[in-house]
Amino acid sequence: MKLALLGTLFLSDKRKDLLLLLIERPMNIDEIKSTLNVTSSAMMTQIKILIDQGIILYENDQYRLSSFGEVIVKKMVPLLNTLMVFEDNKQYWENHKVKGIPAHLLESIEELGSCELVEPELNRMYELPKKFTDNLVQSKYIMEISSSFSPTYPYKYIELARKGVRISLIITESVFERFETEYSEQLKDYLGMENTELFVCKEDIDFASSVVTDRFLSLTLFYKNGMFHNHAMMSFEMDALKWGEDMYQFFRQAAQEVTGL
Numbered sequence: 001m002k003l004a005l006l007g008t009l010f011l012s013d014k015r016k017d018l019l020l021l022l023i024e025r026p027m028n029i030d031e032i033k034s035t036l037n038v039t040s041s042a043m044m045t046q047i048k049i050l051i052d053q054g055i056i057l058y059e060n061d062q063y064r065l066s067s068f069g070e071v072i073v074k075k076m077v078p079l080l081n082t083l084m085v086f087e088d089n090k091q092y093w094e095n096h097k098v099k100g101i102p103a104h105l106l107e108s109i110e111e112l113g114s115c116e117l118v119e120p121e122l123n124r125m126y127e128l129p130k131k132f133t134d135n136l137v138q139s140k141y142i143m144e145i146s147s148s149f150s151p152t153y154p155y156k157y158i159e160l161a162r163k164g165v166r167i168s169l170i171i172t173e174s175v176f177e178r179f180e181t182e183y184s185e186q187l188k189d190y191l192g193m194e195n196t197e198l199f200v201c202k203e204d205i206d207f208a209s210s211v212v213t214d215r216f217l218s219l220t221l222f223y224k225n226g227m228f229h230n231h232a233m234m235s236f237e238m239d240a241l242k243w244g245e246d247m248y249q250f251f252r253q254a255a256q257e258v259t260g261l
Contacts, residue, residue, distance in 0.1 A: 014038065014046045016080070019065070022056060023073045026064035081110035089117050092233065096221035100206030102250050105243060112217070113237035120230055128152065132211075132218055132232050139213035141166040143248045147205035148220075148228055149175050154186035161193050168197040170248065170255050176200045191260055199255035212244030219244075 017036055021027065027035070032043060047063060050056045055069035065073060086093050098106060118129040128136075128150070136142065142157070142165060161167050171179070176198075179187050190196050208220040208228055217240040218232040 014043065015050060016076075018043070018046060018050070019055070019069070019073045019076065020080075022063060022065050023070065023077075026059075026062040028062050032063065078108075078110050081113070085109055085112050085115060089115055089233065092117055095223060097206065097224055097226075098221065100204075100221065102247065105247055105250070108243065111237075111239040111243040112219075112233075112235045113240055115233050115235045115240075118232050118234055128230065129232055132234065135215050135234075136160070136211075136213065139165060139215050141168075142211065142213050143168045143245065144209060144211045145170045145201075145205060145248060145251050146175060146209040147172045148208040149178050151183075154179065154183045154190065157196075158186060158189050161190065161196050164195065166195045168199070168248075170199045170201050170205075170251050172205055173200055173202065176258070191258065198258045199252060200258055201251050201255040203251070203254040205251065210244060210247050212241055212248060214241070217241055217244035 014036070018032065021032065021035060029040060029043070032038075033040060036043070047056065047058075050069075051058065054066055055072060056063050057066050057069075101109070116131075118131045120129050133156075136156075137160065139160075142160070144167075146153075146169065157167050157169070191198060206222070208222055209218070210220075211218040211232075215236065217235045219234075220228075220232050222228055
């Protein structure tokens with residue numbers, strides 16, 4: 001019975017589309033046909049299967065979800081959204097480490113929504129992707145978690161901070177040590193501004209970086225072999241920004257603020 005029900009829900013795109021449609025409101029067959037662009041014969045076969053399973057009901061010339069069906073479809077939506085996140089960039093997720101993402105955020109990764117993998121041009125492989133930097137310079141605030149070091153960051157963030165952008169960084173101890181050793185003057189400039197914050201996290205950060213602004217979320221993961229490539233998975237959806245802010249707050253709790261050298 002369990003396997004039969006799973007097959008009912010997931011083996012047919014028409015059934016899935018119908019269920020997602022009826023979660024909005026009851027509809028008659030003409031509305032269903034028009035919205036889903038299907039024929040009566042094709043859809044009635046799927047409707048009969050769902051009625052037999054008790055997932056939808058036929059009342060007053062309309063089809064609607066049963067109470068049981070409503071529960072199922074509400075549970076389906078996060079799963080389908082999660083599958084969409086992974087399927088849109090399947091090769092990326094398969095080849096990169098996701099375990100560095102906190103478990104509770106990995107479980108809600110469907111909130112990333114539509115993602116786009118952005119990479120530098122071939123002749124600028126050691127620079128940040130253009131789409132990332134174009135949106136970064138238009139942001140009003142920036143919150144980043146980073147376990148990787150980029151020589152461009154001290155200069156880029158000081159430049160943006162001087163323009164009034166609010167910037168808060170969480171970095172690992174090893175990244176901080178390199179900043180302090182090789183870029184001490186830039187670090188002093190950064191710490192001396194009123195609109196900047198710097199935190200050092202003593203916990204492991206097992207991904208390259210997470211950047212969230214008022215415009216976008218950017219997530220850069222390590223390859224499964226530990227290698228780093230200068231790319232970013234970007235999302236511009238509001239739920240993704242909230243997800244990125246939750247990620248920042250999670251690591252902020254394990255970090256200590258640096259107020260001066």
